[in-house]
Amino acid sequence: MHSYATPIHVVRESQPDMPVWCFRPERVTASAKWFRESFSAEPFYAVKANPGVHVLDALWAGGVRSFDCASDREVELIRTRFPSARIAFLHPVKNRRAIARAYHEFGVRIFVTDTMAELNKILEETGHPSDLTIIVRVAVSCEGAALPLAGKFGASADDAAEILREARRYADELGVSFHVGSQALKPTAWATAMADVSRIIITAGVTVDIVDVGGGFPSIYADGAPPSLESYAAMVEASFENMFVLENADLWCEPGRALVAESESLLCRIDLVKEDAIYINDGSYGALYDAVHERWQFPMRVISGNGRKMKGMKAYTIYGPTCDSTDKFPEQIMLPANLGEGDYIEFGNLGAYGRAMSSRFNGFGETEVVEVQDAPWPSLYGSVGAEVVSIGSIATR
Known part of the structure; x- marks a missing residue:
């Protein structure tokens, strides 16, 4: 280059x-440093935001070690380039071949679902193993997002509780996730979503090991600055403290835009x-x-x-x-x-x-x-x- x-x-x-x-690599260094040092959630970079290898290399150099992949092609890209990376297959609808490749060829153990049918696909194509981390994606409000993502993915409250109970039977670790929309401009959207998810966990009556608060963290464009990223982190961390989850539960996030837009x-x-x-x-x-x-x-x-x-x-x-x-x-x-x-x-x-x-x-x-x-x-x-x-x-x- x-x-x-x-x-x-x-x-x-x-x-x-x-x-x-x-390409401005120092911008990646700055964003990766912020997510590593100023936010307690483990960042899983959303590869779909920018799969350019120079960008991925800069993120890796900046300390990002976990990746959110939406397809087996993205899984293959990350595993080939970074053999020790932690990969989560977080597309709620995956074909069977992609699930099998991710698990058997590339060692992926983290999968998301928002339906009972998808959960069964994951279990069947991986061979009902004992080492799965299963994340149940819940539908939440996308109010305040520049690009709302509601409607296509995410289980309703009733369905999510049922899926959580079933997934708990098979998962080594069980998690919940949601997505408040892309370029979300209201930090309170996370507080609302996390309160809703906490109620679903109580209804399901299961222990949860992971809370994944998704993406949506904004960048800055010519029409004005969003709230500070510190305000998002503070809102998420305070809401996490009030959730009905295990005391040692992990907090994850899926930043894409916020990591690489600049x-x-x-x-x-x-x-x-x-x-x-x-x-x-x-x-x-x-x-x-x-x-x-x-x-x-x-x-x-x-x-x-x-x-x-x-x-x-x-x-x-x-x-x-x-x-x-x-x-x-x-x-x-x-x-x-x-x-x-x-x-x-x-x-x-x-x-x-x-x-x-x-x-x-x-x-x-x-x-x-x-x-x-x-x-x-x-x-x-x-x-x-x-x-x-x-x-x-x-x-x-």
């Missing part, structure tokens, strides 16, 4: 034609300016899915391709590279009025889900990765730097 001082140096020295991921930005080339329209080489079928479809406001900055001074401001519509006419930003963006072909837009704090959700539609999607040393974007873990243009806003700061 090539290393540069800043993305400006990337532009000056290589004039890249394809989108470039600008680690990468994407440098996109402007291929055409047509009146008030800009065409760039990434879009809704690439790393900018959330910016287009979910209206997420990523911080951004313009980098001149030839070093000229940017002048004035103008409202532009930004289009991605594909043939789909819906491959465009939902709102016009205020950007320098003298933009032209060969200039670049850098989208910051895109390290979570940008890479993971990219497709190869129309043959696009090829990128390169470089390492940079600057830290221009808002951070939950440290200082801020350069000028940022807010997407969907006529203001700059």
Whole structure:
């Protein structure tokens, strides 16, 4: 991987034609350190957020040793790269082959379920062993989450109590989990969920060894900062003390976005300016899915391709590279009025889900990765730097 001082140096020295991921390993170091030292929950990194091997290596170097995997492919990736890693297979619906591979080929012993049918699949494909850790996922409210996850996964209170009783018969260790939604902006969501889960445990009448409070821990974007991560940790830890679980029960969490969002930005080339329209080489079928479809406001900055001074401001519509006419930003963006072909837009704090959700539609999607040393974007873990243009806003700061 090539290393540069800043993305400006990337532009000056290589004039890249394809989108470039600008990786900032010190951001991963900072986030991993916070979760290890400032939160008593064991972090299981949600691999789905960013499976880039350079990101995984930085997390490992930062002390992260546990991983939340959603498929046998992710399990294989982690076990191959980090043989001693602790892996949890935390997708509530798994096919039988994936369960068998995870247990027999890759040594996974931690599985999640939210139905009796899935519990039976796990037991059958693993051979009813005595070393399973079974986590029962419970449905909870997603109020306050930018991306609610309610509806698809999670057992109801009555069903969860029944599954817990049945799982306790077979599990070496038994746990409960939930997910309050992605980019959850209310720390109280965890307090509410943990109180609900505690009541379910009492109803089930079983001992519980593990409480997994899931993911949802936020990152910071151009539309404002969430509450401090310390407030989330304090809320979770206080709520855990009041739960009806074993005194020596373990507390887990599944951070994805909060660990890696700040680690990468994407440098996109402007291929055409047509009146008030800009065409760039990434879009809704690439790393900018959330910016287009979910209206997420990523911080951004313009980098001149030839070093000229940017002048004035103008409202532009930004289009991605594909043939789909819906491959465009939902709102016009205020950007320098003298933009032209060969200039670049850098989208910051895109390290979570940008890479993971990219497709190869129309043959696009090829990128390169470089390492940079600057830290221009808002951070939950440290200082801020350069000028940022807010997407969907006529203001700059």
